[in-house]
Amino acid sequence: MNILEEAKAREAGLIVMGTKGATSSRKLLFGSITTEIILNSDVPVLAIPQDSSLKHFKEISFTTDFHERDLGSLSQIVELGKLFNSNIRVLHVAEEKSLATEIKFRGFRELVREQFPEAPITFQMLMDDDFFVGIAEFLAGHPTHLLVMTRYKKNFWQKMLTRNHSKEMGFYTNVPLLTLVGDSIAPFEMPSRSKKKLKNNSYVSFALPVKVPAADRSATR
Numbered sequence: 001m002n003i004l005e006e007a008k009a010r011e012a013g014l015i016v017m018g019t020k021g022a023t024s025s026r027k028l029l030f031g032s033i034t035t036e037i038i039l040n041s042d043v044p045v046l047a048i049p050q051d052s053s054l055k056h057f058k059e060i061s062f063t064t065d066f067h068e069r070d071l072g073s074l075s076q077i078v079e080l081g082k083l084f085n086s087n088i089r090v091l092h093v094a095e096e097k098s099l100a101t102e103i104k105f106r107g108f109r110e111l112v113r114e115q116f117p118e119a120p121i122t123f124q125m126l127m128d129d130d131f132f133v134g135i136a137e138f139l140a141g142h143p144t145h146l147l148v149m150t151r152y153k154k155n156f157w158q159k160m161l162t163r164n165h166s167k168e169m170g171f172y173t174n175v176p177l178l179t180l181v182g183d184s185i186a187p188f189e190m191p192s193r194s195k196k197k198l199k200n201n202s203y204v205s206f207a208l209p210v211k212v213p214a215a216d217r218s219a220t221r
Contacts, residue, residue: 003037015041020050038151038179048176054145057084061139062148063091066104071111073150073180078119088121089142093134097127139175147175152182 007015019034038045048054062077064070074090081088090112094101109123128134139147 003033004041007041007043012043014044014046016046016048018050019047041179042181044181045179046176047179049174052174052176054176057081057086057146059089059142059144060086060146060148061089061091061135061142061144063093063135063150064108065092066108067150067152067182069152069182070108070150071115073148073182074112075115076180077148078116078121081119086120086146088119089144090121090123091126091135091138092124093126093128093131095127095129097125101125144175146178148178148180150180150182 003015006012015037017034017037034045034047038047057080060077060081062074064074074088077088080086090109092105092108094105105123105125112121112123124138126134126138128137135147
C-alpha cells in the first residue's frame with residue numbers, strides 16, 4: 001500500500017512529508033515521491049525541507065490569484081493561525097500593475113477584512129512576470145515559517161515542482177510548504193443569509209464553507 005492509499009484508508013486529514021530534494025544539485029523543489037503526493041493527494045500536504053528549522057508558524061504567507069475558493073482556503077489558515085498566534089501575509093503576484101488587477105486586489109482585501117476583522121492579516125501585491133521568482137524574492141527578505149498555496153490546476157503545479165529552481169533555492173529549501181486541495185474546499189459564504197451589500201453598492205454571494213457532496217457544490221460567479 002502506497003502513501004496515498006494508506007492516507008485514504010486511515011481517513012487522514014493531512015499528509016506530512018520530509019524532503020531533501022530530488023538531486024544533489026538541489027535544483028528541484030522536492031523528490032519524486034513528495035512531488036507525486038502533492039500532485040495527487042486528496043488532502044492537504046505539508047512538505048518540510050531538510051534544511052528548515054520547524055519550531056513554530058509565527059509568520060505564515062498565503063498566496064492567492066483571487067480564485068473563488070481562496071476565501072475558503074484562507075479561512076482554514078486563519079484557524080491554523082489561531083493555534084500558533086500567527087501573523088498572516090496574503091500575497092499576490094502580478095505581471096504588471098493595471099486597473100483590473102488593482103480592483104481585484106482591493107476587492108479581495110476588503111472581503112477578507114470583513115470576514116476576519118480580528119485576524120492579524122496583511123496584504124502585499126508583488127510585481128514580477130515570474131510567479132516563483134516573485135514569491136521567492138519577497139519572502140527572502142521577510143521571515144516566513146510556512147508558505148501556503150492552494151492546488152487548482154495540475155499543469156501549473158507540475159511546472160512548479162519540476163522546473164529548475166536553482167535561482168530560488170535559497171528560499172525554497174528552507175521554508176515548509178503547505179498545499180491545500182482547491183477542489184475539496186467549499187466556497188466561502190458571507191455572513192448574511194444570502195447576499196451582502198458592499199460599500200460600492202454591488203453584491204456578492206458565496207456558498208457555505210462546509211463539506212458538501214461534490215454534486216451539490218456550486219461555483220461563485
